[in-house]
Amino acid sequence: MAVSKSYILAALSFLLFCSFKLSYCIGNSRNTITACPEIEKQALLSFKQSLKDPSNLFCSNLTGHVIQLHLQSLSGKINPSLLNLKHLRSLDLSQNNFEETIPFFIGSLTSLEYLNLSGAGFYGKIPHNIGNLSNLHTLVLKDNSESLEVDSLEWLSGLTKLDHLNMNSVNLNKATNWAQVINKLPSLVELHFSFCSLNNFRTPQNNLNNNITSLAILDLSGNFFQSFGVLRWIFQLSNLIFLDLNFNFFEGPIPSITNTSCKLQHIDLSNNLFNSTIPEWLYFCKGLEFVSLGLNHLQGTISKSIANMTSLKTLDLSRNELSGKIPREITNLCKMQSLDLHQNNLAGEISDSLGNMSDCFLGALEYLSLSQNQLSGHLTHQFGEFKSLRLLDLISNSLSGVIPNNLGNLSCLEFLYLSRNKLTGNLPESMGQLLNLKYFYISDNMLEGVVTETHFAHLLKLKGLYASTNQLTLKVVNPNWIPPFKLDILNLRSWNLGSGSGILSWIETQNNNMNHLDLSNTGISGNVPSWIWNIRFLNLSHNQLHGNIPVISEPEDGYQAGNTVTELDLSNNSFSGDISHFLCDTTTNETNRLEILHLGGNNLSGELPAECLMKWSSLKVLNLGNNYLFGRIPNSIGLLSSLQSLNLYGNKFSGHIPFSIQNCMGLVKIDLADNHLDGNITAWMGTSLSNLRFLILRSNKLIGEITSNICHLNALQILDLSDNMVSGTIPKCVDNFTAMAIKRDLSEFDFDEMQYSIFSKGFLESASITTKGSELYYDTILSLVTNIDLSKNNLSGDIPKEITNLVELRSLNLSGNHFSGLIPDSIGNMKQLESLDFSRNSLSGEIPSSFTIMSSLNYLNLSCNNLTGKYQKAPNSGASMSQALLGTIFVVLH
Template sequence: MQLLSRSSWNRFPIPFFGLVIVLLVSLASHTSSSTEQEKSSLLQFLAGLSRDGGLTVSWRHNTDYCTWKGITCNQERKVTDVLLASQGLEGFISPFLGNLTGLLHLNLSRNSLSGGLPLKLVSSSSILVIDVSFNRLTGGLSELPSSTPPRPLQVLNISSNLFTGRFPSTIWEVMKSLVSLNASTNSFTGQIPTTPCVSAPSFAVLELSFNQLSGNIPQGLSNCSVLKLLSVGYNNLSGYLPDELFNVNSLEHLSLHSNWLEGDLNGISKLTNLVTLDLGGKFIGNIPESIGDLKRLEELHLDHNNMSGELPTALSNCTNLVTIDLKSNHFSGKLTKVNFISLPKLKKIDLLFNDFTGTIPESIYSCSKLTALRLSYNHFNVQLSEKIGDLKSLSFLSLAHCSLTNITRTLQILRSSRSLTILYIGFNFLHEIMPEDDSIDGFENLQVLSVNDCSLSGTIPDWLSKLANLGMLFLQNNQLTGSIPDWVNNLHLLFHLDISNNSLTGEIPRALMEMPMLESDKTAPKVFFELPVWNKNTFMQYLMLSAFPKVLNLAINNFTGVIPEEIGQLKGLVALNLSSNELSGEIPQAICNLRNLQVLDLSVNHLTGVIPAALNNLNFLSEFDISNNDLEGPIPTGGQLSTFPDSSFGGNSKLCGPMTRSRCGSAGAGQISVSYRKQFRCKVIFAISFGVFFGVGVLYDQMVLARYFG
């Protein structure tokens, strides 16, 4: 560009230059005002935090806000991104963030933020993505007037919070660009909205699981022509599955698990793009042959239904299957109708609680990627094949109540499955002898072993001492004799031991008081189960080993002697059951050191002396029983013991206090004798303890819950 000559400049009058200067100053002033608003809005957000996760160090007033941690700006110095996930933030979300007129992405997920979600953010004229999942946000989502101009929001993730109230319906009318809505794991009520299906042509993801939604599956969902994911499981939905839903052939993931929905699967073949089908509930009928049309299907979950019939041969055509979960139904017939050779990607098979017959098909052993196999509680005529050793990745194996015989041969076959970490083989091998053969090895990785309810005779075998990684051992409800071996304290990871209802004798060994995991608060290894495990007492589902409590259950045996004073070393114990034995002596004072105890049962023994007053200080104690002993003196009051019923103290004729019929100091004190020892000797105890769920737990629990959830 040619420069102006001096003469050219002289043509412009002086006022022109003044106008230029005014415009430049005005522009600079506007820019300065705009940047100050950006910084001020961010600092207002910071001021609303009670814990800022160290942001104050970065967000200093005398530094460029565009360089602050988690902040991104565009060329015009407008904040476009506030990305502060997993920063340990506490406090509330300031509505001043809505003053960031260029903000596109807001991510405050996985913090501890509380309060509500400001409507100013949801109704922003610039924000495309809001993610505030995994916080402690409360309140509800406000409606927007229908006159509100269209908003650009595309993704809203408010999952895993504490939101309540009716799920809004009209707010979505102005969200013309909405693509994904995730409000799962809250406490929303009301019905499933269908407005986005009409107002937002690109709406593809609706995730509302784990709420309190009710009503039917609305027919209006058929208008969601590009919907890829519909997940509304674990709500209170009811009624029949509308046929219109099967017309949404764009669906890739359909999850309606754990509602009160009914219907059949006759129209399922229309959803040819399905990758995940999860319909646990009250569905009936059989699996149609047309299931074979779902060539992309990877996850098939039809558990806890009332489905029946044989498995269709066409299931072999779903060659991308990774998981087959059909537990708690009434399926019958032989598994040999399914050619598992055609399912090379299969990793998990769960057929628990059905009516299958015949043998385990040899073709299952061709599924080289199989990590979990649960066939328990069917009518199989099961004898293990040595080919199970071909399943090199098998970690979870459950064959309880499958008519297995010859425990020695079974263990010798299974030792070749070197990847096994979870093994349930209870309710088999009736009246056989527990093998003591030292040649039984190969279980070095085993972390849970359940050989319960087999009526096995013999002793606790020494080959168990080789299981260095064992965390949970269940031998209850057998006929084992002898004493607890001293090598038990060499199992350094053992934290849950149930050997109740056997015929074990001797004193409680000191070695049992030296269990490393029970002596400390250290948690078990974070091992994830390949298949979920239910706790029948809490009706909760567990997916990892460390979620279970530390338990020592020696009930219903013939142990003698005193309760060792060293029991006070087991500070990690959550449940202790020594009931229905022949123990004598006093309740050791050291037992009051077990501050984590939630369950303590010392009933039906010959314990004498007074009740230690310090038991009142076990603040977590929720189940307590010292009935049917020879205890004496006043029952300590004014603490935790006062919260338990009279039955917790009954059968101790020399006890007195408000929980008994004998008043301390009265003439009649100690004269009333209530003896229940014999009738309690064989009672089923410790059912109140949430520790007993494997064996008579893991698998029996599934039966209880199958009936419970219907």
């Protein structure tokens, strides 16, 4: 029976309203419709009865043979009556919830040319008899739930007409010969094996190019490939126009293509380990529209030959190790819409690269990211001439000069990121003309002057303003001004917001939406308004706020439910009163949602109320340091099972450290320094605190010996037990402190991320330690600090040679004890050591000659011992990891 294409289209149009779509055959005449055969009617009725169709989506009035079926949003079972649809050519069961294995009988629908089972809820092994469907042109088995698998792909070999195959997220790990099978599909045009757990490749015996010359679209992204063999095969495919290999483990150089003409239009090699230069052949693929090589280890420069890539729309070379200047030829590429070069080592004056941009480049570009490079110089007037630009990201460079006034002409701009540069001058009032601006980052610059409501006049869509650490003053001229926007985020740290800004008044108009507010170090004073608790992240530290801390309450009427404060920093103000007022007098019996509480550096007093801590079980960071709190640390502290950082330093706490602290197994930092704590130092120290990195118990009245229990804390990088009454010897197992013993590669650290807290993107974790003869305060580089301070105790015995295995240790202080014997000869192994103090002990023997190889050492005190010999300074003594730790060499021997 012949099929009329025009009639099928008409039938499909009629059925667009149904999720159950059918196409029909017609009679011998083009103008007559043959009634649906009874067997096919019954087949559909039986099929429907086995399915759950709550929305009654099935169509009726069936006519002709059923040749096409499309179902969606159904559940239940697939009925075998489907086999009676002998003329079925297209079966689409995608986006359902059948929750069964793929029915075996589907392999008997031999007329099928199109089969789509993606996201249908099927699980288990794909039946081999799908390989019987020899008429298939399209097979889509994409698995959204990652619950389908195969034990082999040999069954694909019979599908010789197949031109489109999509098995994304199907587990193909056992299909070791997948490439040989693909080689038997000569009609294949499109192959999608993304996130299929492939990690092997066997080169087929036959030349792949001879068998699959039709392959144009290849997606092998998200697998575990390392083999150069699969790369060699891929880059021999002569007709590829689309290639996606991102998220694999390919390393070494990017291969060359073997054919003389490059037909590629899309290539994605991002998120691999390639470490070569950008291959020269890439620049001569004139048809390339999309290139992504981001997140590799590519080196060298960007060639001026990029001018050849006249079709290029998207170029992503981000997060590599590229250097040199950005070639100005890029700005002549008239179709460029997205240019991402962020996080490289690109340098030079920005005006040399982007100072003479073509009109077509200015008209086409929508996305420009050059952040985290080494670009310098001034932004030119041309930056205000983009016609379609939606994102401009220049964060973390060395740009200077003023912000061009005509940036306010960028009518399409949604994201403007200029933070962490050296920009000066006033904030242009023209910024208030950016009608579509959503997020504006200008923090950490040297901007100055007054900001008024004019700067925000037409920012109707503004959601986030990061403008901290500038010398700006907010002065709202109209006291009744209501901002035209509703902010999610406002960060004005270090602005001048004293009297006259009306800051709290206009922030109250934002309060229903805002979830992040940082007004730290802005000169604001007075009491904290109660509505402030409706903001999730709140930092009002380093101001002149005073009075009692108001009780945290549930959101007021009209505010978003669940939008109560979860991160709170009120440190370094003048709050006073009994702490129990804040911790106990809550307006609800429910558990408090607060995760970070920083009240350090105030005038708070009283005891920690044991019975109230159970209401704060969500706390991850608790900082009550430098107040006037007293009494015992309650055992109920152990109920804070989520706690990661406990800071009670600088108070008047007494009694023992509670044993229950071991229940806080996630603890990373304990700082109880400068209190009156007593008891045995290791009575509470077990094996449960395996994540502990910072243990600071300085200046208490602790006694007892340092037992081998402490060696279970192998993540420790700061151990400060100084100024106590600890006795005994240093356990030899100290080299179990692997964070101090295993050499670290500083290149693995993201120094921009380190400005944030270890525990939160908003709060900065900090610690004070004594090193180089004075007390130093660390915050932004705390993650890099390694320190052992056991000074001013009653320790004795030898200095164990095992301590010299701590090759990452940067400061060691054992002064003011009763150590005897020799300084270990292997002291020279500690090449990272910058400060060493063995003074006021009973050490004897010769000063080890290995001091001469300790090139980082810039503070050494061996005085008040019985040592002999001479100290010889290392040739490069004084070198260290950062300016924060540098110092002039200081040596005391007598």
